[in-house]
Amino acid sequence: MSALFPLTLRDVQVRRKRKRVIGPIDLVLDPSGPTILIGPNGSGKTTLLRVLHGLERVNTGHVGWTRNDPSRHAFVFQSPIVMRRSVAENLAYPLRLLNTPKQEIKQAVDDWLQRTGLTAVRNSPAPRLSGGERQKLAIARALIRKPDVLFLDEPCANLDGYATREIEALLHEAAANGTHLIMATHDMGQARRLAHGLLFMLDGKIHEVGSAADLFAAPSTDELSAFLRGDIVI
Numbered sequence: 748m749s750a751l752f753p754l755t756l757r758d759v760q761v762r763r764k765r766k767r768v769i770g771p772i773d774l775v776l777d778p779s780g781p782t783i784l785i786g787p788n789g790s791g792k793t794t795l796l797r798v799l800h801g802l803e804r805v806n807t808g809h810v811g812w813t814r815n816d817p818s819r820h821a822f823v824f825q826s827p828i829v830m831r832r833s834v835a836e837n838l839a840y841p842l843r844l845l846n847t848p849k850q851e852i853k854q855a856v857d858d859w860l861q862r863t864g865l866t867a868v869r870n871s872p873a874p875r876l877s878g879g880e881r882q883k884l885a886i887a888r889a890l891i892r893k894p895d896v897l898f899l900d901e902p903c904a905n906l907d908g909y910a911t912r913e914i915e916a917l918l919h920e921a922a923a924n925g926t927h928l929i930m931a932t933h934d935m936g937q938a939r940r941l942a943h944g945l946l947f948m949l950d951g952k953i954h955e956v957g958s959a960a961d962l963f964a965a966p967s968t969d970e971l972s973a974f975l976r977g978d979i980v981i
């Protein structure tokens with residue numbers, strides 16, 4: 748168990764232009780596997796991820812990591828952000844920032860190019876990659892510095908089944924290597940494949956939280972049952 752957890756949220760609220768976006772949220776998160784956020788559009792998943800990563804300011808309440816070290820977090824967005832440099836340069840960049848020795852950078856870059864199947868395009872400008880390749884690059888660039896926590900916001904939205912499967916393989920491997928994944932998805936198949944813990948958000952609040960095995964087998968609220976059936980829940 749990483750020393751960053753448990754993560755405790757007390758009475759967390761975010762308001763924008765007087766509108767309550769999320770909250771109040773009280774939560775203690777001490778994951779032993781990937782935590783997946785599910786919920787309808789606008790229920791607050793992205794905002795909660797941004798709050799946990801420190802990208803979003805809270806209006807009230809407190810977010811308490813057991814050890815607060817944002818440099819050990821990474822975030823992957825729905826639309827992958829890549830630099831206008833080669834694929835290999837994108838991978839090397841975060842390690843250069845950490846003053847990693849050149850030889851180690853080269854080894855890590857070669858390793859991640861191979862793991863992501865991007866070796867053949869190592870010298871191509873990253874913006875020219877396909878959507879799936881770009882997302883794999885964004886995930887590899889986040890994982891290359893071995894973060895303790897990786898937040899992902901719908902990383903496979905707009906990707907086909909093949910690209911999704913490749914990305915899930917990278918995520919399974921990262922989780923097995925000790926990175927805590929906290930990820931929002933609309934894809935219930937993906938949630939079932941990846942989740943160890945499940946957070947169901949509704950109207951800015953955490954409506955249900957528990958082990959994925961328990962909640963998928965026996966949701967305790969009508970709203971989660973309906974959501975898992977594919978009914979419209981607002």
Ligand SMILES: Nc1ncnc2c1ncn2[C@@H]1O[C@H](COP(=O)(O)OP(=O)(O)OP(=O)(O)O)[C@@H](O)[C@H]1O
Pocket residue numbers: 763764766767768769786787788789790791792793794795
């Ligand atoms: N900066 C902002 N200003 C005003 N309202 C905002 C802002 N950011 C988010 N919201 C609103 O907060 C609510 C929660 O949005 P959020 O993007 O967190 O939900 P979500 O569950 O991630 O949605 P989706 O599944 O569609 O991505 C929405 O009603 C959204 O319109």
